[in-house]
Amino acid sequence: MTAVSIRRPSPIAWLIAPAALLFVLFFVLPFGVMAALSFFSANPISNPNAFLTTRHYERFIDDTAGIFHDALWATLRIGLVTTVVALLIGYPLAHWMARMHSRLGHALVLIAVIAPMLTGIVVRTFAWMTLLQDRGVINTLLLQWGLIGSPLPLMYNEFGTVVALVHIYVPFMVLTLTGVIGRIDERLEQAARSLGAGRVRTFLEVTLPLSLPGILAGSLLVFALSISAYVTPSLMGGTDVLTLPMLIAQQVSTSFNPSFAGALGVILLLVSLTIVVAYNRILARVSGEQGMA
Amino acid sequence: MISRRSALRAGAAAAAATLAAPSILHAQTKTLKITTWGGKWGEIMKGSVLPAFEQEFKCTVQADQAFPFVPKLQASPRNDPIYDVLHTNSNEQWNSLTEGLVMPKITSKEVPNVADVYPYAVSDKIVGVTIFTSAIGLGYRTDKGLAKPASWKDLADPKLAGVRGGYIIPVNSLGQCHLMMLGKVYGKGLQDLDAAYKALEALKPIKLVDFTGQMEKMLLTGEVSMGVIHDSGVYRYDGQNQPIDFAGPSEGVLALEQVLNVTPGSKVKELAFAYIDYMLRPDVQKKLAEGVWYSPANKKVKLDAKYDAKLLNTEAKVATLIQPDWKWYNARKEDIDARVTRILRG
Amino acid sequence: MRTSAAPNRRPFDLGRAAYLGVNGLLLVFLLAPIAIVLVFALNPTPYISFPPVGVSLRWFDKFFSSPDFTNALALSLWVAACTLVLSVTIGGACALALVRGNLPGRAFLTPFFMSPLMLPAILTGLALFQAYLLAGIGRPVWGLILGHTVVAVPYVLRTTLAVLHNFDRRIEEAAAVLGASPTRVFFEVTLPLIRPGVFAGGVFAFIVSFDQFPVSLFLVVPKGETLPVVLFNYMKFDLDGAIAAASMVSILLALAVVLALERLIGLRAYVKL
Numbered sequence: 001m002t003a004v005s006i007r008r009p010s011p012i013a014w015l016i017a018p019a020a021l022l023f024v025l026f027f028v029l030p031f032g033v034m035a036a037l038s039f040f041s042a043n044p045i046s047n048p049n050a051f052l053t054t055r056h057y058e059r060f061i062d063d064t065a066g067i068f069h070d071a072l073w074a075t076l077r078i079g080l081v082t083t084v085v086a087l088l089i090g091y092p093l094a095h096w097m098a099r100m101h102s103r104l105g106h107a108l109v110l111i112a113v114i115a116p117m118l119t120g121i122v123v124r125t126f127a128w129m130t131l132l133q134d135r136g137v138i139n140t141l142l143l144q145w146g147l148i149g150s151p152l153p154l155m156y157n158e159f160g161t162v163v164a165l166v167h168i169y170v171p172f173m174v175l176t177l178t179g180v181i182g183r184i185d186e187r188l189e190q191a192a193r194s195l196g197a198g199r200v201r202t203f204l205e206v207t208l209p210l211s212l213p214g215i216l217a218g219s220l221l222v223f224a225l226s227i228s229a230y231v232t233p234s235l236m237g238g239t240d241v242l243t244l245p246m247l248i249a250q251q252v253s254t255s256f257n258p259s260f261a262g263a264l265g266v267i268l269l270l271v272s273l274t275i276v277v278a279y280n281r282i283l284a285r286v287s288g289e290q291g292m293a
Numbered sequence: 294m295i296s297r298r299s300a301l302r303a304g305a306a307a308a309a310a311t312l313a314a315p316s317i318l319h320a321q322t323k324t325l326k327i328t329t330w331g332g333k334w335g336e337i338m339k340g341s342v343l344p345a346f347e348q349e350f351k352c353t354v355q356a357d358q359a360f361p362f363v364p365k366l367q368a369s370p371r372n373d374p375i376y377d378v379l380h381t382n383s384n385e386q387w388n389s390l391t392e393g394l395v396m397p398k399i400t401s402k403e404v405p406n407v408a409d410v411y412p413y414a415v416s417d418k419i420v421g422v423t424i425f426t427s428a429i430g431l432g433y434r435t436d437k438g439l440a441k442p443a444s445w446k447d448l449a450d451p452k453l454a455g456v457r458g459g460y461i462i463p464v465n466s467l468g469q470c471h472l473m474m475l476g477k478v479y480g481k482g483l484q485d486l487d488a489a490y491k492a493l494e495a496l497k498p499i500k501l502v503d504f505t506g507q508m509e510k511m512l513l514t515g516e517v518s519m520g521v522i523h524d525s526g527v528y529r530y531d532g533q534n535q536p537i538d539f540a541g542p543s544e545g546v547l548a549l550e551q552v553l554n555v556t557p558g559s560k561v562k563e564l565a566f567a568y569i570d571y572m573l574r575p576d577v578q579k580k581l582a583e584g585v586w587y588s589p590a591n592k593k594v595k596l597d598a599k600y601d602a603k604l605l606n607t608e609a610k611v612a613t614l615i616q617p618d619w620k621w622y623n624a625r626k627e628d629i630d631a632r633v634t635r636i637l638r639g
Numbered sequence: 640m641r642t643s644a645a646p647n648r649r650p651f652d653l654g655r656a657a658y659l660g661v662n663g664l665l666l667v668f669l670l671a672p673i674a675i676v677l678v679f680a681l682n683p684t685p686y687i688s689f690p691p692v693g694v695s696l697r698w699f700d701k702f703f704s705s706p707d708f709t710n711a712l713a714l715s716l717w718v719a720a721c722t723l724v725l726s727v728t729i730g731g732a733c734a735l736a737l738v739r740g741n742l743p744g745r746a747f748l749t750p751f752f753m754s755p756l757m758l759p760a761i762l763t764g765l766a767l768f769q770a771y772l773l774a775g776i777g778r779p780v781w782g783l784i785l786g787h788t789v790v791a792v793p794y795v796l797r798t799t800l801a802v803l804h805n806f807d808r809r810i811e812e813a814a815a816v817l818g819a820s821p822t823r824v825f826f827e828v829t830l831p832l833i834r835p836g837v838f839a840g841g842v843f844a845f846i847v848s849f850d851q852f853p854v855s856l857f858l859v860v861p862k863g864e865t866l867p868v869v870l871f872n873y874m875k876f877d878l879d880g881a882i883a884a885a886s887m888v889s890i891l892l893a894l895a896v897v898l899a900l901e902r903l904i905g906l907r908a909y910v911k912l
Binding site for chain 3: 010012013014015016017018019020022023026027029030031033034045089092093096107109110111112113114115116117118119120121122123124126127128130131137167170171172175176179180183199200213214217220221224225227228229230231244245248249252253258261262265268269272273276277280281284
Binding site: 255 | 361456461462500501503507511515626
C-alpha cells in the first residue's frame with residue numbers, strides 16, 4: 001500500500017454506503033432485536049409477563065449442566081482442526097491449479113473443486129455414511145485387504161465431522177489460494193532455481209512466504225465457516241460432538257427457546273470477532289512486510 | 294307479508310348481489326395456512342387430499358413444508374399467526390400450548406368426526422386431536438440370527454454392542470420416548486429418570502442418529518442389527534424383500550402421534566376445524582394410512598388386508614399404545630438434554 | 640514446475656510424480672462422495688443404496704416430472720442469479736471503499752462485514768424472519784434475495800480485498816500521468832483489473848446462494864421454496880433416489896453457470912493478475 005498521509009476519507013469511501021445500508025437493515029437491526037431478546041425471559045411482544053434478565057448469559061457462564069463450555073471449546077477445536085486440514089489439502093490443489101498451463105485441465109480441476117460445494121447437505125451425509133460407516137466402502141475395502149482387523153470408527157464422532165466439514169470447505173480454501181499463488185511471479189522461483197536452490201527449498205523460501213496472505217485469508221474464511229456450521233456436525237457426529245452452533249440450532253428448533261439461542265449467538269459472535277480481529281492484524285502486518293503493492 | 298317495498302328492496306339486493314357475485318366469491322375464497330410433512334406424505338397431500346379439500350370448501354390451502362414450524366409460529370404475531378392449522382408430533386403441540394400458540398382441546402363440537410376416534414386421539418395426553426399414530430418399538434435385521442425381540446431389554450444384549458442404534462435425544466422425539474421407556478422397563482415407570490440414565494449408560498456403545506431416515510438406512514445397510522424405530526419406518530419397505538422387521542416389545546409400544554391443532558389467533562377458525570374434520574374422514578384417513586403406513590385414528594376406517602394385519606386398527610391393538618406425559622418431559626427437557634449429552638459423549 | 644534453468648529432462652521425475660500423485664489422491668477425496676451420489680441417482684433400488692444393482696433414469700424422471708422439484712430449482716437459480724449481481728456490486732464497492740477510502744475504524748469494519756460468516760445461519764434466518772414479521776412485510780422473494788445477499792457479500796469482499804491488497808497502483812499512476820482523469824482511470828484501469836477478483840467472489844456468491852439452506856428455511860413460503868429446503872424436508876421423510884437425482888442436476892446446472900462465467904471473464908485472468 002502506498003504511504004498514506006491523507007487522514008480524511010476520500011470520496012471513494014462513499015462506495016461503502018450500499019453495503020452499510022444492506023447490513024444495517026438486514027443484519028444489524030435483526031440481530032439487534034435478537035440480542036435484545038436475549039436479555040428478556042421471553043418474547044416481550046407476545047408475552048406481557050416477560051422481564052429483563054441476564055439469566056441466559058448466566059446460564060452459559062455458570063454452566064451447571066457441564067456442557068456449554070465444552071461446546072464452545074469443541075467449536076473452536078473443530079474449527080481449528082478443519083482449517084488446518086483444509087489448508088494442507090487445499091494448498092497442493094491450489095498450487096497445481098494455479099500453475100496449470102492447460103486451459104482444459106484448469107477447467108476440469110475447477111469442476112472437481114467446486115462440485116463438493118454444490119452437492120446439498122443431506123445427500124452428502126448419506127454419501128459419507130456409505131463411505132465411512134462400519135460397513136461402508138472404506139472399512140469394507142480395508143478389511144478385505146487385511147489391513148485392519150475390525151472396522152475403524154470413522155463416523156458418528158469428531159473424525160467424521162471434520163472429514164465432512166473439510167470436504168465442503170476445501171473448495172473455498174483452494175479458490176482463495178489459487179489467485180494468490182497464481183499472482184506470484186514465476187520468475188522469482190526461476191531465479192531461485194537458477195541460483196542453485198532445489199525445488200523444495202525454492203518452495204519453502206520463495207513460494208510459501210509469498211503465498212502467506214492467501215493462506216491467512218483462506219484460513220480465516222474456512223475457520224469462520226466451520227465455527228458456525230451445525231447441520232453437518234449434527235448429522236455426522238452422533239452425540240460425540242456438540243458444538244455451540246448445534247446447541248443454538250437445538251434451542252431454536254426443539255427447545256423453542258430463542259432467547260437463550262440468541263444469547264449463545266451473541267457469545268459466539270463476540271468470541272469469533274475477537275479471533276478474527278486478531279487474525280486481521282496479523283494479515284495486515286504480514287502483507288505489509290511482503291511489501292505488496 | 295311481502296310488501297312491494299320489501300320486494301323491491303329484495304330484488305335490488307339480489308341484483309346487486311348477482312352483479313357483485315364474482316367479487317363476493319373472490320372475497321369468500323379464504324386461505325387456510327397449514328403445515329405438512331414432505332416426502333410421500335407431502336406427495337399424497339398435494340396430489341389429491343388438498344386439491345379435493347380446496348374444491349369442496351372453495352378455498353386455497355397454503356401448505357408449509359419447511360420444517361421446523363414451531364419457531365416460526367412462535368415468532369409470528371399472536372393475532373395474525375403464520376399458520377391456522379399446526380400439524381406436528383405430540384411433544385411439540387405441548388410446547389406450543391405452553392406458549393399459548395395452540396388450543397388446548399378440540400371436541401366433537403368443533404370437529405364432528407372427533408366422535409369417531411379412538412380414545413387415545415383425544416386423551417388428556419393430547420393437545421389438539423390425533424389424526425394418525427405410529428408405534429415406536431424395535432426394528433431388527435432378520436438375517437443376523439437374531440430372535441425377534443420380545444422385550445425392550447433385548448436392545449441391551451451384549452451381542453449387539455456397537456451394532457445397536459438410537460437417537461440424539463435432544464432433537465428426536467423417538468429418542469425421548471425411548472429414554473422414558475427405559476425408566477419403565479428398568480425402573481418404576483416412565484418418569485423414573487434415574488433408572489433410565491443408568492440403563493442408557495449400559496447401552497453404550499450405541500450408534501446415534503439425528504432422524505429416523507438415518508436409522509432406516511442403518512438397518513437397511515446392516516450397520517446396526519437392531520434399533521429404535523417406529524413401525525412405519527420398517528413397513529414402508531414392504532414388498533421390497535428387505536431383511537428387516539418390526540417388533541412391538543411386550544412392555545408396550547410408545548405412540549408417535551400426528552396431531553392437528555388450531556391457532557387461537559386464526560382468522561379462519563371454522564375453515565380450520567373443517568379441515569381437521571376432513572382429515573378425519575374415513576376415506577381420507579385410508580388413503581394416507583395406506584400411503585405411508587400410519588395407523589388411522591378414526592375407528593371407522595377399513596384398511597386393506599395387508600395394512601390391517603400390521604397397523605393398529607382395532608381397540609385391542611391401540612390399547613397397547615403408551616402415551617408419554619409430554620408436559621412433564623418438556624418441563625425437564627433442558628436438564629435431561631444436558632444429562633444425556635454427558636452420558637453418551639464418547 | 641518447468642524452469643528455464645532446468646537441466647535435461649530426467650526420464651522419471653520422482654518429485655513431480657509425488658506432486659501429481661498427492662493431488663490425484665486429493666481429487667479422489669473431493670470427488671468420491673459425489674460419485675456415490677451419482678450411484679444413488681442411477682440406482683433403481685427404491686431407497687438410496689450402494690453398491691449399484693443397475694442403471695436407471697427413473698429418479699431423474701421423477702425429479703423432472705415433479706413440479707415441487709422443478710419449481711424449486713427454478714427459484715433457486717433465479718435467487719442465486721440475483722444474489723450474484725447484488726453481492727458483486729455491493730461487495731465490490733465496499734471493498735474499494737475499505738481499501739482506498741481512508742475510512743476511520745477500518746480494522747473493525749472489515750470483520751464487521753465478515754460477521755455473517757461467523758454466525759450460525761439458523762440465527763440469521765430466525766433474526767430476519769422475526770424482523771420481517773415485525774415490519775409487517777411478510778416473506779417476499781426480494782426479502783429472501785436480500786437475506787442471501789447479506790450472507791454472500793462477505794465472500795465477494797474477501798476475494799476483492801485480496802486482489803486490491805496486491806494491486807500495483809503504479810498502473811493507475813501511469814494512466815494518470817498519461818493524462819487520464821480520475822474517473823477514466825477508475826473505469827478503464829482499476830475496474831477491469833479488479834474485475835476477475837470481484838467475479839471470483841461472484842462465483843462464490845452464486846454457489847453459496849444456490850446451496851443456502853438455513854436462511855432460506857425461515858424465509859421461504861409455501862410453493863416458493865428453494866431446492867435445498869425442498870430436498871431437506873423430502874429426505875426427512877423419504878429415502879428414495881429422487882434427492883440424489885436432484886443433487887446431480889443441481890451440480891451440473893451450477894457447474895454450467897460457473898464454467899460460463901469462467902469463459903466470459905476467466906478466473907484464469909484472476910489467477911494471472
